[in-house]
Amino acid sequence: MEDHAPLEGPGIEEPLDLVKLSLDERIYVKLRGDRELRGKLHAYDGHLNMVLGDVEETITVVDVNEDTMEEVVRTVRRNCEMLFVRGDGVILVSPPSRSA
Amino acid sequence: MLFYSFFKTLVGQQVTVELKNDLAITGLLVSVDQFLNIKLDNIKVVEESRYPHMMAVKNCFIRGSVVRYVQLPAASVDTALLQDAARRERQQQPAGRK
Numbered sequence: 001m002e003d004h005a006p007l008e009g010p011g012i013e014e015p016l017d018l019v020k021l022s023l024d025e026r027i028y029v030k031l032r033g034d035r036e037l038r039g040k041l042h043a044y045d046g047h048l049n050m051v052l053g054d055v056e057e058t059i060t061v062v063d064v065n066e067d068t069m070e071e072v073v074r075t076v077r078r079n080c081e082m083l084f085v086r087g088d089g090v091i092l093v094s095p096p097s098r099s100a
Numbered sequence: 101m102l103f104y105s106f107f108k109t110l111v112g113q114q115v116t117v118e119l120k121n122d123l124a125i126t127g128l129l130v131s132v133d134q135f136l137n138i139k140l141d142n143i144k145v146v147e148e149s150r151y152p153h154m155m156a157v158k159n160c161f162i163r164g165s166v167v168r169y170v171q172l173p174a175a176s177v178d179t180a181l182l183q184d185a186a187r188r189e190r191q192q193q194p195a196g197r198k
Contacts, residue, residue: 020190023183042179043186045102051182053174081174084103086167
């Protein structure tokens with residue numbers, strides 16, 4: 001896997017350095033509570049507090065139909081121009097999937 | 101310290117704080133501290149009909165740890181400055197962070 005090579009440059013020593021490479025790029029953030037964010041990373045710190053721009057939030061809700069006990073998965077989408085995200089809710093940070 | 105300094109620049113702005121219990125409160129940012137505790141004035145709960153008990157509350161202190169998001173006015177955020185500050189913060193604190 002040659003695509004690891006560029007990551008071994010100077011200044012890439014710890015996982016957070018990979019987040020640094022995503023500054024000013026759109027990223028995907030998975031959060032607690034079945035929430036996902038896609039937005040442009042403007043700032044972050046060691047807690048993974050972040051400020052994102054042009055954010056789309058996707059919340060996945062599972063409704064259980066009382067009669068049939070059927071589970072219906074529903075997604076709610078919201079948009080926000082500028083959002084501060086508290087780091088304690090963050091599960092993972094990644095470049096967005098190409099399909100998104 | 102980055103976000104503490106950042107929020108200090110936003111004092112006096114209208115923000116919406118969304119809490120981990122889904123309550124969302126809009127108000128004027130009065131002050132912030134190192135834990136990102138937040139004081140808001142002239143508050144309004146976003147879905148007032150769902151939280152009628154909050155109608156009488158005019159200002160509040162929010163413990164930083166219960167915050168999920170803070171929605172910010174994009175116009176008052178200098179994104180270039182923020183990105184520079186984020187890059188610089190990483191250089192200052194190399195391997196071991198507190």
